[in-house]
Structure formats: structure tokens, C-alpha cells
Amino acid sequence: MRAQFVLQEIWIGLRRNLTMTVSLVITVAIAMALLGTGLLVKLQVDSSKSYWHDRIEVSVFLCNKTSTNPSCNKTDATDQQKAEIKRDLEGSPVVAQVTYESKEQAFERFKETFSSNPGLLQGTKVGDIPDSFRVRLSDPERVDEITKLLANRAGVDQVVNEKEILDRFFKILNGLQWAAIMIAAIQVIAAVLLVANTVRLSAFNRRRETGIMRLVGASNLYIQLPFILEGAIAGLIGGLFAAILLVGSKIVLIDQLQESLEFTSRLSWTSVTGVIVFSICVGVLLCAVASFLSLRRYLRI
Amino acid sequence: MIHFDNVTKVYRNQNRPALQHVNVSIEKGEFLFLVGPSGSGKSTFLRLILKEERPTQGRVHVAGKDLSRLSNWRVPHLRRRIGCVFQDFRLLPNKNVFENVAFALEVIGKPRRFIAKVVPEVIDLVGLEGKAHRMPHELSGGEQQRVAIARAFVNRPMILLADEPTGNIDPATSIGIMKVLDRINRTGTTVVMATHDAAIVDAFRKRVVELEGGRVVRDQSRGVYGQAY
Known part of the structure; x- marks a missing residue:
């Protein structure tokens, strides 16, 4: 396996359908940011709940x-x-x-x-x-x-x-959290479909190359890896943008919420980092798996 | 090297079989012309050797292996031992001659030093000395086909399949292409060539297998294109 060859193929693929790649990155970024925000709100609610419980x-x-x-x-x-x-x-x-x-x-x-x-x-x-x-x-x-x-x-x-007063308040926060996660789920579906389409287009663009690769006996992994990594890299870039959005939402949304509602427990940057890493991993995996599945139908032996 | 054992192939949604009860044995180092009108099953014959299609009935053995027992993930290894040449060359237009030939080795993970050594040798073998850095569109049809042959042969396959390699080339140039295939055959590589080109078949006097409507109607050593009366 030669890394340079694979990287070159990925670069060509991403550049050739730039618009698809951009829309994919945006979709993944929004989906992951919403998912992360939902998780952040959940973490905040949980820690406040246990604080108030006592x-x-x-x-x-x-x-x-x-x-x-x-x-x-x-x-x-x-x-x-x-x-x-x-x-x-x-x-x-x-x-x-x-x-x-x-x-x-x-x-x-x-x-x-x-x-x-x-x-x-x-x-x-x-x-x-x-x-x-x-x-x-x-x-x-x-x-x-x-x-x-x-x-x-x-x-x-x-x-x-x-407790009744707090419960009512937590219900609102719970609703907020579920709304974020629901929208994230819809975005995830859109992201998966976009990945499938992008990779399909990419595979179609390079059908001549892949046809020759099949013919001269390149292994399936070698043929598919550039496409899968292409999806994964788009997912990674989307995930990084999501990280920026999440830092923003921690500062703008969660911290504001904490100040105005006098939460005594502050959400630490450690848990925010955890959520960011989790969102990026989900984004990358999601895109890689979606490309893999859409390729299975396209690059058959 | 290649054995067809009572092979029948029926494509889905088609009543007429593409091949019917075909029995052909091709030995190591043979040169074989596969002739017959369009739709007689020549391409299906070649595709079965590559395991691009499965026979509906019967068995195909290639290099001592029963292809029906070959698992899918082993198929790439089979294809590394078979070179392929087509009527339409199938070169990559954005790569030069050297890169086109090297591509076949790159994608099976050969080291760069090996590629740098082997590719120029093969380019010389097919008669393209000094043209390694030309782009495909700068070459004539015959030269493009030589590049395709170099790519098929660069990994030293045991079998070379050629599907109408002279179909897009004028007769004079075709003779050059045939000489290259003959040279490859002399290195011990089995060559199977499907063709319409009567002049070439008659000139070379190799084994001829004629297909008609999916059946073998003639299998003749040192044969000619048309029926010899």
C-alpha cells in the first residue's frame, strides 16, 4: 500500500466535486454542532440536577x-x-x-x-x-x-x-436538549445521503481508473480506500468546523444560561473537549461508513 | 492453463444462451485465435476467464484453479496473473505512457524502485522506445494499443487476453501489434485473442476456435479465419 498514491487519489476526488464536498462539510458541521450542543445541555442539566438535588x-x-x-x-x-x-x-x-x-x-x-x-x-x-x-x-x-x-x-x-419549580425549569431544558438532538438526527440523515451521493459521483468520475484497477487485480481495499478516506476527510473537516461552533455555543449559550439562571455548577472545558472529540469521531465514522456502504453497490468485483 | 468444461452461460433476462456446452482446453504457451461473428460469445468467453461472469453451468479452470471455488477476495490475485487488452485501449488520458504502464503496478502496491526498473523494459519490448513521456493523445492508434499491451504485460502475467486488439487499427499497423503479441507469446505467455480480422488469422496460422451462436463449431490447430474447404 503506497500512501502517496492513496493521498493523491483522495485529493483529486475532493477537488473534482468541490461543491459536493463543501455542502457535505457544511451539513456535517451543522449536524455535529447540534449533536454536541444537545450533549452539552444534557451534561449541564445533569450536573445541575444533582447539585440541586442535595x-x-x-x-x-x-x-x-x-x-x-x-x-x-x-x-x-x-x-x-x-x-x-x-x-x-x-x-x-x-x-x-x-x-x-x-x-x-x-x-x-x-x-x-x-x-x-x-x-x-x-x-x-x-x-x-x-x-x-x-x-x-x-x-x-x-x-x-x-x-x-x-x-x-x-x-x-x-x-x-x-422541586416542583425546578422540575418545570428542567423540563424546558430537557425540551431544548431533545430539540437539538432531533434536529441533529435529521441533519445526520441528510449528511449520510450527501456522503453517499458525493462518493457515488466521485466513483463515477473515476470509473475509468477503477475499471483498470479492477482489471489489473488491485485489491478491493486499494480501490475503495481513497473513496472511503475522501468521505472520512470531509467528515473530519466538518467535525472541526463543528468544534468551532461548539466552543461558540459553550461561550454564547451555556455560559449565558449559567449566568442568567444562576447555575452554581459550571460546565468544565474538559467535558466540552470530550463532547467535541466525540462529535468529530461520530462525524468521521458516519462519513466513512456511509461511503463504504454506497461503494459496495458501485465497485463490485 | 485454461479449461472450459461443458460451460453454458445464460445472461439474466435473455433466453438465448451466450455460450452453450463449450469444451475448450488451452495449454500453457499456446496462441489461440477466437473467431466468430458479433454476438457469437467471444467476449463472454474472455469474461468467464477473468471471473467477471460466472458460468450458468459447467466449470472454468484457470491456472489449475476452479473459478467457481475461488472466493471473491481472491479474484484480484487471479487477475494479477492475467493481462487484458481491448479494442478501445482504455488508457488514462491524463497520464503519460510511463505513468499509464506504471499505474498497473502502483495499484497492486509494487515498490517504486521496482516500477522504475520494470516499466522502461516493457515500453522497449512493445516498441515505444523514447516515447515514455508522451501523452496518449499525442500517439497514433497503433502506439496507444502498444501502451495498453505494455500495461497488460508489465506484471508478467501467465495469460494475455486480447479482445479485438486490432479492431480500431489499420491493417498495416495491425501487423506491428501482432508482432508484439507474438513476442509476448514467445516468452511463454499464453495468448487468447478474439478477432474479426481474417487477414491476421490467415497470416499467423495459429490455433483457431470458432464460435457461432455460443457453440464451438471449429477447433483447428494452424487454422485460418474462414472454413477451409
Whole structure:
């Protein structure tokens, strides 16, 4: 096997149908970039999920004068009610930790969180956020037991589960991720068809050469390798463009997402590199296999 | 060297067989003319030797091997021992004479030093001394056919198949081509040549196998083109 001969054949093939090669490179680049973006979003969601899983709290808001819950009767929860609720919560097997947060503490925390938003602060005063118990669960999936425990309890306004809010948010991210992967799948189909066509055209252009090669007894590998590598190289170039797009999407999409949504876990460049390498490998393999299969019908013994 | 054992070939979607019950034995070093009108099965005969087609019935043996038992991945090795020449030369127009001949060795992975040594020898053998760097379109038909013969012979095959090699060439030039084939035959290579050219067959007086409608109607040593009455 002479490398120079094979490389020369590849170069001729890629140059001869340049437009097909370019469209193939673009298709592969977009397909792989979308696939990679889908994977990046998935990685982000998974790591955020496990981060939040440990920190999810159930807030038990207690009655105060502005409560809309009729069982509160527009009065504050009494100290005795509070003590009973605290005792029951601490006695529950699913509860890991209970902290009491008074309305003053809640207001302080609110001021801190929204310090950059003076309009919101002006319209808020102490007491708008009622006294509450912050309950950390040993298993966030078993929140129902807390709800059941405190149902119709005197002094309890409402039980808010943070997990429900987060779940809704993760659902959106999941949707985003699947949308990216679905579009990637469609692009992959287009890429496969394009590879098949490009290689077929290439084989047709060089039917004189391949005919002679067959006749003088060149092995199938020798005849097919330039075509397969031609597809693989187009796949590789597409994969490299996809890598650039992926770095862009990490900076523009994921990092922006992290900042605006205050994700505490950042996606590391290591995992981004992993995704890029994976996408390039998929691109190259995809093109090589597609060329091989389309050649089997064309260059028969 | 080549044995056809009761070979019948029927192409798909055709009722009439291209070859019917053909029995022919060709020994090592023989020169054989395959004659007959168009459609008599000459090309099919050659294609069966190359395993480009499989017989519908019967067996073909080439170089001691039963082709029906030869697995597909071994077929390239069979073809390395058979050279082929065609009526339409089949040269690569963007390669010069040397490169065209060298191509046959390059694609079977021969080292460059070997190619540099062997190719000029063969170019001389077919009578194209000093024309190694000409492009095919700069050569006459006869010279182009010599290049094709050089390419077929450069790997020193045991068998040379020629399908109407003089079909596109004027009679005077054809004699030159025949001399080259004769020279190759004298090196011990078996030559099978399908042809319409009565003058050449009559002049050379070699073994003649005549096909008609897919049947062997004559097998004559030192024969002529037409039936000798």
C-alpha cells in the first residue's frame, strides 16, 4: 500500500466535486454542532440536577395577617402552633434538617438577593414574606409525606416545594436538549445521503481508473480506500468546523444560561473537549461508513 | 492453463444462451485465435476467464484453479496473473505512457524502485522506445494499443487476453501489434485473442476456435479465419 498514491487519489476526488464536498462539510458541521450542543445541555442539566438535588428545600409558610388561606383566619400563627409544627417536622423520618426563618430574616435575605433591583425592594416591606420553616429532606422525592403531615394544620398557610419549580425549569431544558438532538438526527440523515451521493459521483468520475484497477487485480481495499478516506476527510473537516461552533455555543449559550439562571455548577472545558472529540469521531465514522456502504453497490468485483 | 468444461452461460433476462456446452482446453504457451461473428460469445468467453461472469453451468479452470471455488477476495490475485487488452485501449488520458504502464503496478502496491526498473523494459519490448513521456493523445492508434499491451504485460502475467486488439487499427499497423503479441507469446505467455480480422488469422496460422451462436463449431490447430474447404 503506497500512501502517496492513496493521498493523491483522495485529493483529486475532493477537488473534482468541490461543491459536493463543501455542502457535505457544511451539513456535517451543522449536524455535529447540534449533536454536541444537545450533549452539552444534557451534561449541564445533569450536573445541575444533582447539585440541586442535595439543596432542595420545602418551605412551610406560616399564617399571618395577610394570608389568603381561610383556615388562617387572618391571624399570626401562635408560638404554640409553631412549636408543635417544629416538633412534628423534626420527628418525621424524611426530614434531614429544619430551620426557622422569621419574617425579619426573610426580608433581609430578600433584600440581599435583589439588592440590584431597587424598584422591587421599595415595594416590599417586612411581613410580606411570612415566618417559615425551611425543611431539608433526606430524600427530595418523598415530599408528599410532609404535605400530608401538615395538611389542614392550624397555623400553616402553605407548603411550597422548590422541586416542583425546578422540575418545570428542567423540563424546558430537557425540551431544548431533545430539540437539538432531533434536529441533529435529521441533519445526520441528510449528511449520510450527501456522503453517499458525493462518493457515488466521485466513483463515477473515476470509473475509468477503477475499471483498470479492477482489471489489473488491485485489491478491493486499494480501490475503495481513497473513496472511503475522501468521505472520512470531509467528515473530519466538518467535525472541526463543528468544534468551532461548539466552543461558540459553550461561550454564547451555556455560559449565558449559567449566568442568567444562576447555575452554581459550571460546565468544565474538559467535558466540552470530550463532547467535541466525540462529535468529530461520530462525524468521521458516519462519513466513512456511509461511503463504504454506497461503494459496495458501485465497485463490485 | 485454461479449461472450459461443458460451460453454458445464460445472461439474466435473455433466453438465448451466450455460450452453450463449450469444451475448450488451452495449454500453457499456446496462441489461440477466437473467431466468430458479433454476438457469437467471444467476449463472454474472455469474461468467464477473468471471473467477471460466472458460468450458468459447467466449470472454468484457470491456472489449475476452479473459478467457481475461488472466493471473491481472491479474484484480484487471479487477475494479477492475467493481462487484458481491448479494442478501445482504455488508457488514462491524463497520464503519460510511463505513468499509464506504471499505474498497473502502483495499484497492486509494487515498490517504486521496482516500477522504475520494470516499466522502461516493457515500453522497449512493445516498441515505444523514447516515447515514455508522451501523452496518449499525442500517439497514433497503433502506439496507444502498444501502451495498453505494455500495461497488460508489465506484471508478467501467465495469460494475455486480447479482445479485438486490432479492431480500431489499420491493417498495416495491425501487423506491428501482432508482432508484439507474438513476442509476448514467445516468452511463454499464453495468448487468447478474439478477432474479426481474417487477414491476421490467415497470416499467423495459429490455433483457431470458432464460435457461432455460443457453440464451438471449429477447433483447428494452424487454422485460418474462414472454413477451409
